[in-house]
Amino acid sequence: MELRQLRQVLVLAETLNFHRAAEKLHMAQPPLSTSIRKLEEELGVTLFDRLPSGLRLTPAGEVVLRNARRTLFYSEEVRRAAREGEAGEQGMLRLGFIGSATYSVMPELLRTYRRQYPGVDLAIEESTTVELLSRLEDHSLDVALVRYPVLEPTNAELTLLQRDHFMLAVSTDSPLAAQADIALSELGDVPFIMYSRTRVPSMHMLITCALHGAGIKPRIAQEAVQVQSILSLVDSGLGVALVPNNAVKYAGTGVRLLRLRDWPMQQAMGVALATLPDAMTATASNFVAVARSIAAAGLAGEAGGTTPGEYSPS
Numbered sequence: 001m002e003l004r005q006l007r008q009v010l011v012l013a014e015t016l017n018f019h020r021a022a023e024k025l026h027m028a029q030p031p032l033s034t035s036i037r038k039l040e041e042e043l044g045v046t047l048f049d050r051l052p053s054g055l056r057l058t059p060a061g062e063v064v065l066r067n068a069r070r071t072l073f074y075s076e077e078v079r080r081a082a083r084e085g086e087a088g089e090q091g092m093l094r095l096g097f098i099g100s101a102t103y104s105v106m107p108e109l110l111r112t113y114r115r116q117y118p119g120v121d122l123a124i125e126e127s128t129t130v131e132l133l134s135r136l137e138d139h140s141l142d143v144a145l146v147r148y149p150v151l152e153p154t155n156a157e158l159t160l161l162q163r164d165h166f167m168l169a170v171s172t173d174s175p176l177a178a179q180a181d182i183a184l185s186e187l188g189d190v191p192f193i194m195y196s197r198t199r200v201p202s203m204h205m206l207i208t209c210a211l212h213g214a215g216i217k218p219r220i221a222q223e224a225v226q227v228q229s230i231l232s233l234v235d236s237g238l239g240v241a242l243v244p245n246n247a248v249k250y251a252g253t254g255v256r257l258l259r260l261r262d263w264p265m266q267q268a269m270g271v272a273l274a275t276l277p278d279a280m281t282a283t284a285s286n287f288v289a290v291a292r293s294i295a296a297a298g299l300a301g302e303a304g305g306t307t308p309g310e311y312s313p314s
Helices: 003-015 017-026 029-043 057-086 101-104 105-116 130-135 202-214 229-236 245-250 282-297
Strands: 049-050 055-056 089-098 120-126 145-150 157-164 167-172 192-197 219-224 241-244 255-260 271-277 310-311
Touching: 003 017, 003 057, 017 029, 049 130, 055 057, 089 101, 089 130, 089 282, 101 105, 101 229, 101 245, 105 120, 105 145, 105 157, 105 282, 130 145, 130 271, 145 157, 145 282, 157 282, 167 229, 167 245, 192 202, 192 229, 192 241, 219 229, 229 241, 229 245, 229 255, 241 245, 245 255, 271 282
Parallel strands: 089 120, 089 145, 192 219
Antiparallel strands: 049 055, 145 271, 157 271, 157 310, 167 241, 167 255
16 A cells, blocks of 8 residues: 555545546546555455446545545655754644634734744635634644634634623614613614524524523524624624624724623633644644743733633533
């Protein structure tokens, strides 16, 4: 068994077509077919069902595919470690982040990291917490800035970098806009713009539980994924929304943010750094050290002024 065969399995599993896979691998189709057949003979299993409509991974193929990804990840880590050296001053850092991390914690973190490690290339990608954690566990990201708390099962270690709190976003045309603050219990009759139940489940659940605790069953007018989209929908007059305090600087002139008098204190939220300790690269280790240093100094915690802490889901 060779690493090139495992790479061929990965590409073939993506395309489910020998011809397209051969093109992506820059090789002819017959040698690819021969290579896969020899691997199947060596393993004693069929990896792909050959159907008239195309290829289909077998159950054995699914297992081999998962382990092939892991094997190729660690083989690449050997190469990366050789290129970067022990100091982690060269190489690549793959960083994922939620949109709201750009409001405060991320700019200071990236400025400091780039100043200390100018030779490291950054590959940065925005997504939701659920998708970022999945990418982290697939080893396609090194570190991620995610929304805390995380309610979904995960193998990632979470370090809370910044504590935040919710505010109520209302349209300036709303009668509520005349108030400086408001209680959750006063929101029984208003439509809500809510975080997506499927794509942002932690925030959806956090808000829903707080509203239920105040005796409110929210009437959801619309769901959205990003804070910017939620604020835009509030500006359009479709409803009110609970958003992180750090979003205040990005609220347009058509949106007013009200303080909440009765938010449950035990329901903390913020931005956390997610890592997989068993798959930490040198560049990622340096990034984690910079993030923890900034958080401890209070540069990233102006909204709540907290000390960073680690959280390991059971």
